[in-house]
Amino acid sequence: MEDRQTRPLSTVKAGETVKLAGIKAGRGLNSRLASMGLVPDVEITVVRNRHPGPFVISVKDSKMILGRGIAHKIMVL
Amino acid sequence: MAEIMKKITVALAGNPNSGKTTIFNMLTGARQHVGNYPGVTVEKKEGLCKYAGFEMTVVDLPGTYSLTAYSIEELIARNFIIGEQPDVVVDIIDASNIERNLYLATQLIEMNVPLVLAFNMSDMAKQKGLLFDIEQLCELLEAMIVPTVGNKGKGRVKLLDAIVETAQRGKKERTHIIHYGKEIEEELEKVEKLLAREHELVEKYGSRWLAVKLLEQDSEVTAKVHRKEVLDAVTAGTEHLRTIFGDEPEIIMADRRYGFISGACQEAVKSTVESRHSRSDMIDAVVTNRILGLPIFLILMYLAFLLTFKIGEYPMGWLERFFDWAGTTIIAFWPAGSESWFKSLLVDGVIGGVGGVVVFLPNILLLFLAIAILEDSGYMARAAFIMDRIMHKIGLHGKSFIPMLIGFGCSIPAIMGTRILENRRNRFTTIMVIPLMSCGARLMIYALIIPAFFTEKWRGPMLWLIYLIGIVLAIICIKVLRLTVFRGETTPFVMELPPYRMPTLKSVCIHMWQRGWMFLKKAGTIILAISIILWVAMSYPKPSRQSLAGLSSEQARQTALAYSVIGRIGRTIEPALKPLGFDWKIGTALIGATAAKEVFVSQLGIVYAIGGADEKSHTLREKLQANYTPLTGFCIMLFCLISTPCVATVAMTKQETNSWGWALFQFFGLTTLAYVITLIVYQIGSFIAG
Numbered sequence: 001m002e003d004r005q006t007r008p009l010s011t012v013k014a015g016e017t018v019k020l021a022g023i024k025a026g027r028g029l030n031s032r033l034a035s036m037g038l039v040p041d042v043e044i045t046v047v048r049n050r051h052p053g054p055f056v057i058s059v060k061d062s063k064m065i066l067g068r069g070i071a072h073k074i075m076v077l
Numbered sequence: 078m079a080e081i082m083k084k085i086t087v088a089l090a091g092n093p094n095s096g097k098t099t100i101f102n103m104l105t106g107a108r109q110h111v112g113n114y115p116g117v118t119v120e121k122k123e124g125l126c127k128y129a130g131f132e133m134t135v136v137d138l139p140g141t142y143s144l145t146a147y148s149i150e151e152l153i154a155r156n157f158i159i160g161e162q163p164d165v166v167v168d169i170i171d172a173s174n175i176e177r178n179l180y181l182a183t184q185l186i187e188m189n190v191p192l193v194l195a196f197n198m199s200d201m202a203k204q205k206g207l208l209f210d211i212e213q214l215c216e217l218l219e220a221m222i223v224p225t226v227g228n229k230g231k232g233r234v235k236l237l238d239a240i241v242e243t244a245q246r247g248k249k250e251r252t253h254i255i256h257y258g259k260e261i262e263e264e265l266e267k268v269e270k271l272l273a274r275e276h277e278l279v280e281k282y283g284s285r286w287l288a289v290k291l292l293e294q295d296s297e298v299t300a301k302v303h304r305k306e307v308l309d310a311v312t313a314g315t316e317h318l319r320t321i322f323g324d325e326p327e328i329i330m331a332d333r334r335y336g337f338i339s340g341a342c343q344e345a346v347k348s349t350v351e352s353r354h355s356r357s358d359m360i361d362a363v364v365t366n367r368i369l370g371l372p373i374f375l376i377l378m379y380l381a382f383l384l385t386f387k388i389g390e391y392p393m394g395w396l397e398r399f400f401d402w403a404g405t406t407i408i409a410f411w412p413a414g415s416e417s418w419f420k421s422l423l424v425d426g427v428i429g430g431v432g433g434v435v436v437f438l439p440n441i442l443l444l445f446l447a448i449a450i451l452e453d454s455g456y457m458a459r460a461a462f463i464m465d466r467i468m469h470k471i472g473l474h475g476k477s478f479i480p481m482l483i484g485f486g487c488s489i490p491a492i493m494g495t496r497i498l499e500n501r502r503n504r505f506t507t508i509m510v511i512p513l514m515s516c517g518a519r520l521m522i523y524a525l526i527i528p529a530f531f532t533e534k535w536r537g538p539m540l541w542l543i544y545l546i547g548i549v550l551a552i553i554c555i556k557v558l559r560l561t562v563f564r565g566e567t568t569p570f571v572m573e574l575p576p577y578r579m580p581t582l583k584s585v586c587i588h589m590w591q592r593g594w595m596f597l598k599k600a601g602t603i604i605l606a607i608s609i610i611l612w613v614a615m616s617y618p619k620p621s622r623q624s625l626a627g628l629s630s631e632q633a634r635q636t637a638l639a640y641s642v643i644g645r646i647g648r649t650i651e652p653a654l655k656p657l658g659f660d661w662k663i664g665t666a667l668i669g670a671t672a673a674k675e676v677f678v679s680q681l682g683i684v685y686a687i688g689g690a691d692e693k694s695h696t697l698r699e700k701l702q703a704n705y706t707p708l709t710g711f712c713i714m715l716f717c718l719i720s721t722p723c724v725a726t727v728a729m730t731k732q733e734t735n736s737w738g739w740a741l742f743q744f745f746g747l748t749t750l751a752y753v754i755t756l757i758v759y760q761i762g763s764f765i766a767g
Contacts, residue, residue: 027294027325028147033571034331035143037177040324042335050367056574060176063357065462067469067570 009044010055010071017045018076025073033074036064044076082132085244086161090154090185091169092178093140094455094575096197099227100169101137102587104237111591113735114153120496128237131244136163142177144184145327146297150499158190159282164244166190167236172202172209172224173576175346176338182218183255183334187286191248192220193239195232199224201576210345217341219251228581254285255337257330260321264292264314271307278302292318293327357455357576365459374463377456378482381447385440386486386517392439400432421616422609430608433673434601437489437725442593444483444490448497449588451479453580457497458572465570471552472559474503475570481507481551484514485544488726492733493596502563506555508730509743512722513551515544518674522717525678529698530710539711547718550750603728611672611724614642638683643668657716657752658709658759667716673723708762712755720751 006021020042023030037060038044047056047063055066066074087104091097101109105124114121122137138157139150146152158166168185170178175196185192196202196209211222221239225232256262268288272279278287278301290298291311302308318326364373404424411420451457457476465475476497484491491511498504523543527536620640625633638644647665654664662684670677678697685700701710721744722730731740 022324027327029571030325031145031147031293031327031331032142034328035145035180036571036573037180037335039328039332039335041332048365056361061174062177063574063576065458065570065572065574067465070571 006075006077008072009046009057009066009074009076010049010068012044012046012049012076014046014049017043020044021075021077023074025070029070029073033070037062038074044074082127083130084132084134085164087126087133087135087240087244088138088158088161088163088166089135089169090138090158090166090181091140091197092142092171092181092573094573095140095169095171095178096227097137097140097169099581099584100167100195100197100225100236101135102584103225103227103230103233104133104135107587107590109587109591111595114157119150119153126237129241131241133240136161141181143181144188145293146295149501152297158185158188164191164247165193165240167193167195167240168220169195169197169227172196172199173205173207175202175207175209176335176342179218179338179341180331180334182220183337186218186220186251187255187289189248189251189283189286191243191246192218193236193243194218194220194222195227195236196222196224197227199232200226200229206349208347208349210347213345214341217253217345219253228578228584255334257289257333260318261292261326261330261333264318265289268292268307268310268314271304271310272302275302275304275307289330293330294325355576360577361459361574364456365463370459370463374460377451377460378479381444381451381479382482382486384447385444385483385490389439389443393436396436396439397432400428400435403432404428422612425616426609426612429612430605433608433725434597434604437487438593438597440487440490441493441596442589444494445589445592446585448479448494449585450580452497453578453584455575455577458574461572462570469570471555473507473555474498474500477503477507480511481514484511484516487516487518488512488514488722489596489600489729492726492729493592493600495733502559502565505734505739506558506563508733508739509558509746510551510554512726512743512747513547513554513719515547515718516674518723519717521675522670522677523714525681525694525698526701526710526714529701530705530707543714543718546715550719550754554750600725600729600732603731604725607724607728608672611643611669614646615669615672617641634683635685638665638680656760657755658705658712658763659716660704663713667720670717671721671724673725674717677717706766708759708766711762712759715758716751716755718751719754720748722747 009018012018020038020040022040023033023038025033042059045058047058049055049071055068055071057064057066089097089101091100101122101124104126106126108126109122109124112121112123113119119139124135124137126133126135136157138154141148141151141154144151144155144158146155157163166185168182170182172178182192182194196211202209209222209224211224215222221243223232223236223239225236257265265285265288268291269284272284272287275287282290282298287298287302291302291307292314294311294315299308299311302311315326318329322329363369366373407423407428408420411417448457451460460479461475463475464478468475468477477495479497480491480494483494488511491514492508495504495507495511498507523540527539531539615638618640620636625636628636639648644665646668648661650664651659651661654660659667662681665684666677666680669680678694681701682694682697685697705713727740727744730743731737734740
């Protein structure tokens with residue numbers, strides 16, 4: 001059994017790959033992120049997560065920068 | 078013989094960074110027209126392309142990831158496709174990032190438009206080791222697919238052939254549809270059945286698409302449906318799906334679309350090389366480095382600034398000399414010493430006005446050269462991020478930094494440069510405060526006043542203080558605007574980090590040309606019109622011959638200005654200016670300065686009857702020293718810094734916000750602010766000075 005404990009994406013270290021569990025944001029942002037490929041179970045690799053500096057992830061072959069606020073709202077496994 | 082061309086409309090859709098613009102340029106060359114979509118400030122680009130007996134109007138839709146109702150760009154793209162029924166929609170796909178890019182294609186497939194897919198940047202995909210089974214993909218997606226390399230112009234003919242073929246074939250029923258799974262399909266079916274009675278809507282949108290959008294709780298589509306039984310079914314359906322999946326239906330549906338895409342890709346896309354650290358990653362490691370990132374950004378910005386203004390100085394000088402020459406040539410047609418209103422209109426009004434417009438052109442072209450390079454190379458996305466932490470604190474997007482910096486050179490290119498900002502609130506807020514960035518023309522005023530009133534030791538700090546006041550005021554104004562007129566959440570920062578690419582000469586040139594032309598055509602005409610009006614106000618009415626008799630030419634000019642509309646306004650508003658420590662002479666010069674800030678200096682020269690005044694004029698400085706206190710001097714600078722943007726700025730704001738309302742809001746808002754602040758400073762200052 002895999003661990004069902006979810007945590008915010010912002011706590012994931014660079015280099016780790018995680019799975020998206022859900023996004024706790026408004027519908028607009030949720031839908032926008034979904035259209036950019038952030039759908040349930042998608043694999044997210046954190047490329048860079050360092051304070052201060054950009055929070056960069058890689059999803060489906062494309063790199064994205066996220067604000068820290070969003071990274072807190074994205075729950076991953 | 079000219080054959081009769083068949084006219085068709087082709088719409089280009091695609092993700093941001095998919096190279097849509099390069100395909101647009103490849104198809105239309107320089108025959109493009111840039112405007113706005115009606116009622117909004119989203120840019121609309123159109124171009125013409127003639128091929129194989131077809132005259133194609135190619136429309137570049139805004140770059141989007143999807144076609145929801147959540148953003149204005151997506152709505153525009155969607156409404157264009159539904160409303161204008163283009164004969165062909167070409168979806169530009171970044172072939173090196175195919176899954177994410179095909180998401181938009183699934184939406185177009187659902188709208189059942191005649192679709193062509195351009196697999197752009199196919200060279201990059203090849204480098205990445207991606208192999209496509211195009212035939213199989215064509216079958217699965219039921220659209221023609223053409224590999225292209227937009228920035229190298231490859232695939233043009235094949236793409237045009239595919240467009241023509243698809244246009245001739247027209248709409249057809251699809252056999253494959255995206256299957257959303259049993260539960261969602263059941264709900265879709267229910268809604269579709271009930272929709273059958275909404276004839277008009279179904280006719281226009283298709284029942285499947287309507288049902289999908291209704292279950293996605295799309296606000297725009299929902300508002301169009303009026304039958305209660307449909308809306309009830311939708312509410313029940315979404316409620317039901319929410320309980321089953323524990324998530325919004327639209328998210329599950331997005332997931333299913335991605336599922337459809339991965340299904341297609343699994344069969345038809347082979348990856349031969351394991352992806353490794355690319356060149357982009359290496360560049361990123363340096364330019365977004367914690368320590369190096371900011372300095373690199375600042376150096377690049379400094380270079381952009383130098384390019385815009387230092388290099389721009391040369392062509393500006395040539396243009397100025399050309400207009401001077403044109404003026405003297407025209408004067409030569411009249412006998413020396415004769416006065417003619419027509420001569421004055423031509424030389425001072427028209428040539429002065431046109432010259433005043435055209436001299437900005439080099440700045441605009443060079444700024445957009447710099448912006449095009451920054452954007453096309455992919456650096457702009459990084460720059461936005463680097464500045465975002467700082468700019469976010471004051472309530473703006475990271476990219477706002479660039480136009481604001483350009484504002485220190487000149488507000489005109491700066492306001493035009495806000496086009497790099499996608500969000501309307503960010504863009505308008507930035508436009509409103511740009512005049513507070515003290516521009517080059519205002520430096521001439523400071524250069525006249527500071528040495529007149531302050532000792533050597535204080536001159537540097539004084540100049541620095543003025544610039545600083547502008548910046549601090551801009552930050553305060555942004556805060557206030559964001560809390561009042563432009564209230565709303567700052568859009569959360571999500572942005573794709575496109576791979577670095579070499580900008581191509583062609584696309585950079587087209588970009589520059591478009592902006593330059595747009596400036597001349599749109600803003601130019603307004604600037605010209607207002608300049609002429611100001612010229613009239615400054616020259617008329619003329620005093621009688623007798624009253625000028627016996628005066629020196631300087632005195633005559635002084636009398637004429639005092640007699641003109643502007644001179645009269647200056648006198649009339651003197652009581653209002655008194656509390657600021659200004660007399661009618663300063664008032665007149667200030668009104669004249671709305672034509673262009675540097676005019677303040679020459680106007681002051683005229684009211685003091687000093688010939689050929691410029692910012693280095695000793696006599697004018699002596700006059701100022703004799704008539705005013707250093708406090709008044711400081712207040713003049715303060716007022717010029719904050720108040721009344723010049724007419725060119727007003728015209729530019731009108732053009733870029735698409736409304737006189739905002740332009741006048743800026744004009745009066747800043748002038749009021751200037752009045753209040755100067756009033757406070759002067760009153761407190763005189764109180765302390767006793």
